[in-house]
Amino acid sequence: MKIFNFKMRERKSSSVSVLDTSPDIRAVNSKEMIKSISAFENSLREKANHWSRSISEHYIHVREKFQQNHSYKPITLENLSSFSSILDLGIHTFHSGIIPSQREALWPYLLSVYPLNSTPTAKMKLSFQLDTEYTAYKYLWQSNPLKSKSITDLIYKDIDRTDRYTPYFKVPNDHPHFVKLFNVTATYISTDIIEYNLYAQGLTDIVSIFVVIFESESLAYACLRKFMIDQISIFNPETQAFPARCALLGSLIEILDPAFFRFLEANDASNMLFTYRWFLLNLKREFTFEQSVRVFETVIITRLLAVKPASVFTAPSVSVSSCPIDPHREFAEATDDKNEHLSEAYKDIFTLFLAYQLLAAYKREFVKKRLSMPEMCEFFSEVSGTHNFETVLRLAKNLFSQYICENISFEADKENDYVYI
Numbered sequence: 001m002k003i004f005n006f007k008m009r010e011r012k013s014s015s016v017s018v019l020d021t022s023p024d025i026r027a028v029n030s031k032e033m034i035k036s037i038s039a040f041e042n043s044l045r046e047k048a049n050h051w052s053r054s055i056s057e058h059y060i061h062v063r064e065k066f067q068q069n070h071s072y073k074p075i076t077l078e079n080l081s082s083f084s085s086i087l088d089l090g091i092h093t094f095h096s097g098i099i100p101s102q103r104e105a106l107w108p109y110l111l112s113v114y115p116l117n118s119t120p121t122a123k124m125k126l127s128f129q130l131d132t133e134y135t136a137y138k139y140l141w142q143s144n145p146l147k148s149k150s151i152t153d154l155i156y157k158d159i160d161r162t163d164r165y166t167p168y169f170k171v172p173n174d175h176p177h178f179v180k181l182f183n184v185t186a187t188y189i190s191t192d193i194i195e196y197n198l199y200a201q202g203l204t205d206i207v208s209i210f211v212v213i214f215e216s217e218s219l220a221y222a223c224l225r226k227f228m229i230d231q232i233s234i235f236n237p238e239t240q241a242f243p244a245r246c247a248l249l250g251s252l253i254e255i256l257d258p259a260f261f262r263f264l265e266a267n268d269a270s271n272m273l274f275t276y277r278w279f280l281l282n283l284k285r286e287f288t289f290e291q292s293v294r295v296f297e298t299v300i301i302t303r304l305l306a307v308k309p310a311s312v313f314t315a316p317s318v319s320v321s322s323c324p325i326d327p328h329r330e331f332a333e334a335t336d337d338k339n340e341h342l343s344e345a346y347k348d349i350f351t352l353f354l355a356y357q358l359l360a361a362y363k364r365e366f367v368k369k370r371l372s373m374p375e376m377c378e379f380f381s382e383v384s385g386t387h388n389f390e391t392v393l394r395l396a397k398n399l400f401s402q403y404i405c406e407n408i409s410f411e412a413d414k415e416n417d418y419v420y421i
Contacts, residue, residue, distance in 0.1 A: 072096035077105040086116050090304035094397070098297060100290075103213050110300050111226040113219070127219070134218035138183060141190040148190060154199055155185050162204040166289045168212050181211045184221050188228075200235045205281050209296050212289075227296075230303055230347055234280050245279045246272035249352050256356070260363045269373040274380075278355050279348075286358065286380065291389045295354065298393070302350035302400060349403060354396040361392060 072095040083089040090110065098106055108114045113130075114123055141148035159182055163169045171177055185207045189199055207224060214220035233241035249272045254261040264270040277285060282299050284292040362379070365371075371379060 074099050074102070075106060076102050080106070080109065080116075083116065086110070086112065086304060089116065090301045094298070094301045094305075097294070100293075103293070103297070104215065104219075107213060107223055107297075107300070108219065110297075110304065111223050113222045113226055127216075130222045131216075131218045134187065134221050137191045137221075138187045138217075141186055148186070151186055151189050151199075152182075155182055155189070155204065158201055158204045159185070163208050163289055166212075169208070177211070180217055180220075181208055184211055184217055184224065187221055188224055200280070202277070202281050203235070205284050206231070209284070209293060213293070227300065231282075242276060242279060245348065245352065246275065248346070248349075249275060249355055252352060252356050253359070257360065257363070260360070260367070263363075263367050267370070267372050269376060274373050274377045275355055278358075279351065282351055283354060283358065286384055286387060287389055288385050291393075294393065298397065299348070299350060303347055305404065350396065350400050353399040353403075354392065357392045357395045357399070358387065360395075361388065 072092055074096045075089070075093055075098060080089070083092065086109070093106075093110065109116055114126060118126065141151060145152075159178060160173065162181065168177055169181070181204065185204050188207065189203070206228070207220075210220040210224045210227070214223065233239050234245075250261070250264075250270055253264065261270060264272075282292075282295055284295070287295060366376065366379075369375075
């Protein structure tokens with residue numbers, strides 16, 4: 001897939017407008033302007049080449065690490081200093097997982113809330129800054145009950161049915177656990193997304209993961225914000241974030257299991273719209289709470305291994321890839337907005353693999369019963385939390401490893417400044 005096109009257009013001196021009417025001055029000004037434009041283009045080209053090299057080094061490093069046969073032991077805070085980069089930490093964690101008791105200590109590093117090389121003093125200072133920031137943000141909505149009423153009403157409707165089956169939330173509504181969930185959710189909404197009207201039912205399902213993991217409200221809030229950077233666009237119905245994921249999932253099924261895809265087409269389900277809840281919440285409601293924590297943890301790690309295009313450059317163009325996912329099928333005439341969210345969807349490639357494996361686990365039953373799309377939605381609602389999680393997760397991680405090791409290759413076209421993955 002060609003993800004960047006940095007070829008610069010040549011500018012002609014005749015296209016430069018000069019306001020001065022004097023021929024001599026106009027000639028001088030034209031030369032200076034052309035010189036300035038040329039310097040700007042050279043600077044941008046240097047940045048593009050630097051970014052290309054960074055992508056090359058990133059993927060070569062990831063691929064080499066994935067191809068090595070190591071026995072990975074679970075990471076603890078004590079051996080965190082043995083990792084030279086967040087990338088190495090992510091790769092190791094992908095294979096080893098994290099001991100549940102260590103998540104509160106290690107997730108902030110995986111989410112880049114704490115720098116990997118933080119000293120105890122620096123970490124203490126940063127924690128104080130996070131507390132101060134969170135307290136100030138929380139005060140904004142707490143100090144104005146009338147203005148925040150629209151926010152709090154939305155949350156109260158959802159919070160009463162969020163993870164009530166788990167021991168942590170199987171408590172009265174005035175319990176500190178629910179107060180904590182309410183505070184973090186309200187603060188995130190009021191400071192991060194209320195202006196864009198992006199609140200959607202289910203946001204508390206995501207917040208609850210971080211509330212349970214972190215004792216500190218401020219740290220839960222800080223890690224939530226980092227996680228939601230690659231998630232919040234799906235909550236906005238005006239973007240192409242969700243259609244992008246549907247298109248990629250459809251392409252993945254079409255390539256890996258053509259017969260199953262033909263069945264989905266025949267039953268008007270190939271648009272994958274029934275997976276909305278999956279992508280919105282990273283399949284959280286399909287598994288038990290502890291299983292969902294492991295899914296979120298893997299999502300955090302696999303996002304580390306992806307490259308997010310620098311915003312200064314043009315959006316990646318949609319084209320065919322050697323990867324089994326072909327974005328051409330639904331995005332042949334993609335707009336810039338679709339391209340942007342297609343790139344974002346590729347960063348969530350593990351969630352796509354997980355969704356595929358969950359569908360594949362039941363394809364024989366679907367085909368045998370000839371289920372329609374509404375019937376598939378009803379089916380997954382009924383079997384929620386009863387899936388063979390270990391098998392689905394293992395197969396999804398195997399697909400991701402194969403994607404990294406075999407389907408990602410890097411070439412640089414020096415003449416056109418292209419990067420291929």
